[in-house]
Amino acid sequence: MKNTKLKMFDPKEFSPHLFWDVIVEDIDFQKSKVWLITRVVQYGNLDDWKKLLDLYGEEKIKKEVVNIRSLDDISISFLAVYFSLNRKDFRCYTQKPSTSDFWKS
Numbered sequence: 001m002k003n004t005k006l007k008m009f010d011p012k013e014f015s016p017h018l019f020w021d022v023i024v025e026d027i028d029f030q031k032s033k034v035w036l037i038t039r040v041v042q043y044g045n046l047d048d049w050k051k052l053l054d055l056y057g058e059e060k061i062k063k064e065v066v067n068i069r070s071l072d073d074i075s076i077s078f079l080a081v082y083f084s085l086n087r088k089d090f091r092c093y094t095q096k097p098s099t100s101d102f103w104k105s
Contacts, residue, residue, distance in 0.1 A: 009055055014040070014048050029055075034064050041065070041075045058083075067091050 011024045018039045019027075029036060033056060040052045052061065062083045065071075071079075071092045080087050 013051055015044060018043055018048065033060070034068060037061055037064055038068055038071070041079065042072060065090070 009029060011019070011027065011029065018036075027036075037052060037056070040048045044052070056064075062085075065079050065083070066085070066089050068090070069092055071090065076087055076090050076092065079085065080090070
C-alpha cells in the first residue's frame with residue numbers, strides 16, 4: 001500500500017535551505033526518508049519538523065532516527081526528549097566515529 005501523503009507531498013513546503021546541494025525534483029522521498037529526516041532534524045525549523053511528522057508519522061520517524069549513523073548532540077537530545085528515549089538508544093551515540101571532530105580539541 002502506497003503512502004497517499006507521500007504522493008501528494010510537495011517538497012517546496014519545507015525550507016529551501018534543506019536542499020542546498022540537491023535537485024529537489026530528482027529525490028525519491030520514500031527511498032530517501034532517512035536523508036530527509038536527518039536534514040530536518042539537524043537543519044530544519046519547527047515548521048519543517050511538523051511537516052516531517054505529518055509526512056512520515058511519529059512511529060516511522062522514531063524507528064529511523066535510532067539507526068542514523070551520525071547526528072549532533074543537540075539533535076540527539078531533542079529526539080530523545082521528544083520520543084522519550086535514552087540517548088544510549090541511538091546508534092550514533094553508542095558508535096561514535098573513529099576519527100575525532102576537526103573543530104574539537
